[in-house]
Amino acid sequence: MAAGGxxxxxxxxPEDRPPALVTAGVGLQAAMTIIAPVALTVVIVARxxxxxxxxxxxxxxxxxxxxxxxxILQAVRLGRIGSGHVLAMGTSGAFIAVCxxxxxxxxxxxxxxxxxVSSLFQFLLAARLSLLRRVFTPVVTGTVVxxxxxxxxxxxxxxxxxxxDGTARAAAxxxxxxxxxxxxxxxxxxxxxxxxxxxxxxxxxxxAAAAPFGIYDTNAVAAAPWVGFPVASWPGFDLTPDTNFWAxxxxxxxxxxxxxxxxxxxxxxxxxxxxxxPRATDFRVVQGALNADGVGNLLSGxxxxxxxxxxxxxxxxxxxxxxxxxxxGVVIGSVFIAVAFFPKISAVLxxxxxxxxxxxxxxxxxxxxxxxxxxxxxxxxNHRKAAVxxxxxxxxxxxxxxxxxxxxxxxxxxxxxxxxGMTAGMISAVVMVVFMDLTGSRRRRxxxxxxxxxxxxxxxFLGAFASRAQWSETATxxxxxxxxxxLAVLLQEGDDGSGDARRRLAVTARIEGASAVxxxxxxxxxxxxxxxxxxxxxxxxAPDEREVSFRLLRHYAAAxxxxxxxxxxxxxxxxxxxH
Numbered sequence: 001m002a003a004g005g006x007x008x009x010x011x012x013x014p015e016d017r018p019p020a021l022v023t024a025g026v027g028l029q030a031a032m033t034i035i036a037p038v039a040l041t042v043v044i045v046a047r048x049x050x051x052x053x054x055x056x057x058x059x060x061x062x063x064x065x066x067x068x069x070x071x072i073l074q075a076v077r078l079g080r081i082g083s084g085h086v087l088a089m090g091t092s093g094a095f096i097a098v099c100x101x102x103x104x105x106x107x108x109x110x111x112x113x114x115x116x117v118s119s120l121f122q123f124l125l126a127a128r129l130s131l132l133r134r135v136f137t138p139v140v141t142g143t144v145v146x147x148x149x150x151x152x153x154x155x156x157x158x159x160x161x162x163x164x165d166g167t168a169r170a171a172a173x174x175x176x177x178x179x180x181x182x183x184x185x186x187x188x189x190x191x192x193x194x195x196x197x198x199x200x201x202x203x204x205x206x207x208a209a210a211a212p213f214g215i216y217d218t219n220a221v222a223a224a225p226w227v228g229f230p231v232a233s234w235p236g237f238d239l240t241p242d243t244n245f246w247a248x249x250x251x252x253x254x255x256x257x258x259x260x261x262x263x264x265x266x267x268x269x270x271x272x273x274x275x276x277x278p279r280a281t282d283f284r285v286v287q288g289a290l291n292a293d294g295v296g297n298l299l300s301g302x303x304x305x306x307x308x309x310x311x312x313x314x315x316x317x318x319x320x321x322x323x324x325x326x327x328x329g330v331v332i333g334s335v336f337i338a339v340a341f342f343p344k345i346s347a348v349l350x351x352x353x354x355x356x357x358x359x360x361x362x363x364x365x366x367x368x369x370x371x372x373x374x375x376x377x378x379x380x381x382n383h384r385k386a387a388v389x390x391x392x393x394x395x396x397x398x399x400x401x402x403x404x405x406x407x408x409x410x411x412x413x414x415x416x417x418x419x420x421g422m423t424a425g426m427i428s429a430v431v432m433v434v435f436m437d438l439t440g441s442r443r444r445r446x447x448x449x450x451x452x453x454x455x456x457x458x459x460x461f462l463g464a465f466a467s468r469a470q471w472s473e474t475a476t477x478x479x480x481x482x483x484x485x486x487l488a489v490l491l492q493e494g495d496d497g498s499g500d501a502r503r504r505l506a507v508t509a510r511i512e513g514a515s516a517v518x519x520x521x522x523x524x525x526x527x528x529x530x531x532x533x534x535x536x537x538x539x540x541x542a543p544d545e546r547e548v549s550f551r552l553l554r555h556y557a558a559a560x561x562x563x564x565x566x567x568x569x570x571x572x573x574x575x576x577x578x579h
Contacts, residue, residue: 010276011322014085018325026323027331030088034311034332035339036203037360038067038090039349042306044357045096047162048155049103053220056350058230059108061340062303063091068336070296070308074289075329080566083289085270086318086329087263089296092309093364094258097151097422098251099306105244108235108304113245115301116237118252122294125260126287130521130565134437139385140429141261142375147396147425148258149365156361162354163215171213172355179206179359187363199360206356215353224347229340235304251423256297258422259309263293265375266310273315274324283565388432396425441511444468450503450522452491458483458507462518465509469516471577479516479575482556483507486520486573489553514578515558520571 012018018026042059051059070089077084102111125132161172183202186194210216238245267289271282289310296308318324339345376389398404400421409418418424446461448454462483466476490505506521553560557573 009322010274010318010324012325013276014274014324014326016325017327018323022323023325023327023331026317026321027328028335029321030086030313030317030328031332031335031339033197033200034088034090034313035064035336035345036349036352037199037311037364038063038336039346040203040352040357040360041091041093041096043350043352044156044159044354044361045099045103045306047354048100048159051103051108053350054230055108055235057343057346058234059305060346060350061230061343062305063300064336064340064346066296066299066303066305067091067308068333068340069299070292071333071336072330073292073295074310075326075333077288077326080284080288081291081295083267083270083285083292084326085267085274085285085289086314086324086326086332087266087270087289087292088311088314088317088329088332089293089308090311091306092255092259092262093152093361094145094148094255094262094309095252095307097148097155098248098255100155101251102244102248105248106238106242109238110245110248112235112301112304113238113241114248114252115307116298117249117301118256119294119297119301119307121253121256122260122290122297125257126290126294129264129283129287129290130563130568130570135430135433136257136261137433138375138377139388140426140433141258142372142377143389143392143396143429144254144258144422144426145261145372145375146369146393147400147422148372149369150397150400150421152361152365156358156365159354160358160362162358163213167215168213171210171215174213175206175210175215175353176355176359178209179203179356180362182206183360183363202360203352203356206359207352210353210356215355217351220351221344221347224343226342226344228343230343254423254426256307257426259297259307260290260293261375262312262371263289263310265371266312266314269312269315270318270324273318283563287566384436388429388436392425392429392432395428396421399424443508443510446507448505448507450490450505454505455484455487458487461507462509466516469511469577471516475575475577478556479518482553482573482575483518485553485556486518486560486571490520490522490569490571512574514576516575516577518573518575520573522569 012022039060042063043056046056046059067088067090071087073082074085074087074089076082098114099111102114125136160176163172179202182205183198186198186201190198207216211218264286267286271285293308293310300307317328376385381389395404399418402419444461444465446457448457459480462480463476466479471479487505503522507518508521509516509518511517553573556575558576559574561570561572563570563572
């Protein structure tokens with residue numbers, strides 16, 4: 001196995017065809033480390049909501065089937081569905097709190113209907129990802145991810161002490177601590193390959209510690225058949241939406257977006273760890289990952305089980321093994337599907353005691369909180385962003401625990417809506433971010449056809465913009481020159497022999513401190529400009545004519561970002577007022 005960390009650590013890129021034994025071995029290893037968490041989340045939610053064993057069995061089997069299908073979709077990439085990378089899919093811990101609320105309010109049929117409807121938000125987000133980038137900023141999404149732990153913590157800690165009546169008092173703490181200590185020790189001190197097995201090892205040690213107290217039900221495992229499928233346990237749909245449906249739908253939509261944000265992060269990161277030579281992020285891959293995630297959520301709702309999300313362990317798999325071939329994803333998904341038809345294996349997972357399951361999830365929720373912090377810090381943290389995060393987080397905590405005007409809010413629609421900390425926190429964060437955007441520096445806009453004749457219009461637009469900002473003649477010249485070269489590059493990229501096809505160009509400019517940020521939004525399909533700019537140092541000293549604009553753009557602009565979406569390209573450049 002490769003250790004990861006340098007260019008040679010990737011042995012097989014997504015398009016490569018590794019030997020069959022390598023593909024099968026890596027895929028089987030990954031599937032074995034993920035199966036337990038996929039089933040465990042369903043078991044925890046169903047037990048907290050006092051669902052019968054028949055539904056738990058169905059929920060686990062359905063989750064394995066859907067996770068397998070979604071994982072294969074991610075790998076093979078059918079049209080715009082799938083990332084074309086190894087992104088294992090599994091049940092989402094972010095949905096624990098809202099799914100428990102839905103099961104308590106109307107049972108599995110209500111939850112199924114909510115999951116189906118909320119999955120449509122994910123397709124919408126994927127289709128309009130370029131338009132929503134200013135709303136779902138790292139500040140908003142990071143705050144919501146941090147609030148996941150706040151919403152899950154009450155039910156999680158209740159489950160940690162959930163043991164049958166008459167059980168010894170030491171049973172729950174011993175089982176939970178054995179699980180937590182094992183997982184924590186392996187994560188803190190284990191090698192990368194050992195860390196992949198920390199969930200399985202922690203659950204195994206926790207179950208072993210629970211067995212002497214009689215809280216691991218081996219009878220259910222022994223009674224389960226080896227082969228079968230619980231078709232009769234499908235919960236169906238609730239096709240008559242009531243108050244509970246409409247009150248819980250916003251919370252499900254919010255959590256769906258949170259799951260989408262996690263998928264976006266994984267879709268970005270998997271591109272970096274799957275290539276020998278780093279490339280700029282292709283947001284078409286991210287959109288494909290979101291669409292596959294949406295299909296997984298839709299199928300989860302139809303099947304009546306918990307929604308899907310990507311598992312970040314896929315990143316560790318590529319880094320540790322050096323195998324990023326998409327065929328591995330097909331193997332992982334196939335293993336999930338195969339296991340779904342072996343009730344004996346499902347029974348082993350279902351029998352895991354509550355304290356063991358909760359002990360494992362405590363660490364996962366803690367890591368989610370840290371992931372949210374990283375998202376917040378990704379674009380830097382100033383006093384405005386700090387105010388958004390701090391206020392939104394504590395409002396979410398207050399509403400989740402019914403500390404904020406509980407008598408006024410009540411138990412109706414508003415009470416259910418704001419009673420979920422993620423919903424309340426996200427509403428607060430979005431409102432503040434939109435307010436800052438609307439009251440910030442005014443954006444100047446220009447819309448022209450993408451053609452050489454647009455050059456004077458772009459030059460005049462940027463010159464007038466710099467003049468309003470009272471820039472010096474030198475700084476104005478640097479800004480207009482950068483704009484000219486950006487347009488020249490876009491014209492080169494768009495020169496694909498399409499003849500009379502008309503492309504539109506939208507240019508926006510705004511002031512940020514001592515810099516101007518200019519966006520060029522158009523419709524293109526070509527090489528990522530960031531990749532091209534990064535490779536300039538490897539070009540010969542006398543570049544050809546097409547390279548001149550790239551070199552000049554890198555000279556004039558302090559930073560250039562290129563985001564490629566399906567049907568939309570966005571080039572953002574930052575030009576400093578002072579050189």
